[in-house]
Amino acid sequence: MTLPALSGERLHAFLRGLPKAELHIHIEGSLEPELIFALAQRNGVQLAYPSVDALREAYAFTDLQSFLDIYYAGASVLLKAEDFFDMAWAYFLRAKADNVVHAELFFDPQTHTDRGVPMAEVMAGLSRAVDRAQVELGISAKLILCFLRHLSEEAAFDTLSQAEPFLDRIVGVGLDSSEVGHPPEKFARVFAKARELGLRVVAHAGEEGPPSYIWGALDVLKAERIDHGVQSLKDPALVARLVKERIPLTVCPLSNLKLCVFPSLAQHNLRDLLDAGLVATINSDDPAYFGGYMNQNFIDTFDALGLDANHARILAANAFEASFISPAQRATLLTQLDDYCASFAN
Numbered sequence: 001m002t003l004p005a006l007s008g009e010r011l012h013a014f015l016r017g018l019p020k021a022e023l024h025i026h027i028e029g030s031l032e033p034e035l036i037f038a039l040a041q042r043n044g045v046q047l048a049y050p051s052v053d054a055l056r057e058a059y060a061f062t063d064l065q066s067f068l069d070i071y072y073a074g075a076s077v078l079l080k081a082e083d084f085f086d087m088a089w090a091y092f093l094r095a096k097a098d099n100v101v102h103a104e105l106f107f108d109p110q111t112h113t114d115r116g117v118p119m120a121e122v123m124a125g126l127s128r129a130v131d132r133a134q135v136e137l138g139i140s141a142k143l144i145l146c147f148l149r150h151l152s153e154e155a156a157f158d159t160l161s162q163a164e165p166f167l168d169r170i171v172g173v174g175l176d177s178s179e180v181g182h183p184p185e186k187f188a189r190v191f192a193k194a195r196e197l198g199l200r201v202v203a204h205a206g207e208e209g210p211p212s213y214i215w216g217a218l219d220v221l222k223a224e225r226i227d228h229g230v231q232s233l234k235d236p237a238l239v240a241r242l243v244k245e246r247i248p249l250t251v252c253p254l255s256n257l258k259l260c261v262f263p264s265l266a267q268h269n270l271r272d273l274l275d276a277g278l279v280a281t282i283n284s285d286d287p288a289y290f291g292g293y294m295n296q297n298f299i300d301t302f303d304a305l306g307l308d309a310n311h312a313r314i315l316a317a318n319a320f321e322a323s324f325i326s327p328a329q330r331a332t333l334l335t336q337l338d339d340y341c342a343s344f345a346n
């Protein structure tokens with residue numbers, strides 16, 4: 001089926017209604033300034049900014065590190081299970097509004113356990129939100145524990161052992177935080193241990209860092225998906241490998257724009273990634289900080305790059321293919337996507 005040429009508001013309506021999977025969302029990056037202030041008040045946490053507006057004005061980033069500094073400060077208001085629940089539930093409501101039907105959420109336990117918050121509080125709040133999203137919103141969701149790569153391998157091992165009682169609630173492990181200077185090889189052994197425990201593996205690579213970090217994520221960590229991966233086009237042999245093995249890339253266009261990975265969305269390489277045959281997907285990364293959730297990422301990127309409804313269909317199908325769901329659920333979601341597209345074709 002080839003979809004008709006849609007443009008303007010008709011294309012936007014198609015993008016909004018498209019059933020989607022989100023595979024690259026840091027749940028701490030969904031904390032809106034209003035919720036940061038509400039939680040700060042509830043928990044008696046002092047913030048460095050006098051108001052919501054002042055905090056939002058500080059969201060002018062020059063690179064990944066300039067964002068991470070403020071992102072970790074924002075997460076300091078999270079203390080109790082209820083706080084983690086409120087954060088994740090707010091995300092699920094927004095995801096539902098954007099027709100996200102499946103979501104895989106990254107969380108950064110070390111950001112919390114290093115402040116004395118027990119792993120059990122983090123897991124209790126997030127797990128309750130995941131369960132409620134299924135029952136009340138019909139969104140299936142999974143949790144991916146990320147290791148902070150600016151910290152040591154030993155700290156990552158400690159985090160993995162703290163997570164062991166909760167492994168039935170965690171589908172996989174990832175690697176995030178400051179990329180350059182912290183190559184995947186630093187975490188070879190802890191990822192091997194995670195794989196032994198039956199966990200799936202993803203890793204941020206090639207956001208700001210070089211293609212060699214993507215090779216390392218694949219060869220050393222055995223990553224099944226690459227988060228970002230936009231630097232892969234600098235290395236034709238790497239592109240050939242990613243295409244051949246159908247390794248998905250979870251691309252985050254508004255994040256790349258806000259963190260100055262590309263000077264403008266019109267210069268983003270998503271169209272080139274798709275043209276190269278890569279299994280690219282669109283995701284929001286840290287939507288509260290980067291100016292948009294899933295639909296905003298789709299609409300702004302499609303407008304900037306002149307993509308059409310057939311690209312949208314491929315992107316949505318790629319995300320279902322890349323999801324850590326059962327074959328039966330994948331088939332159901334792909335049928336839902338086909339039915340949606342057919343309703344537009346008529």
Ligand code: ADE
Nearest residue numbers: 026176177178204285286
């Ligand atoms: N943590 C939250 N967002 C991130 C990003 N875009 N890259 C690396 N680590 C992150």
Ligand code: ZN
Nearest residue numbers: 026176227285
């Ligand atoms: Zn990310």
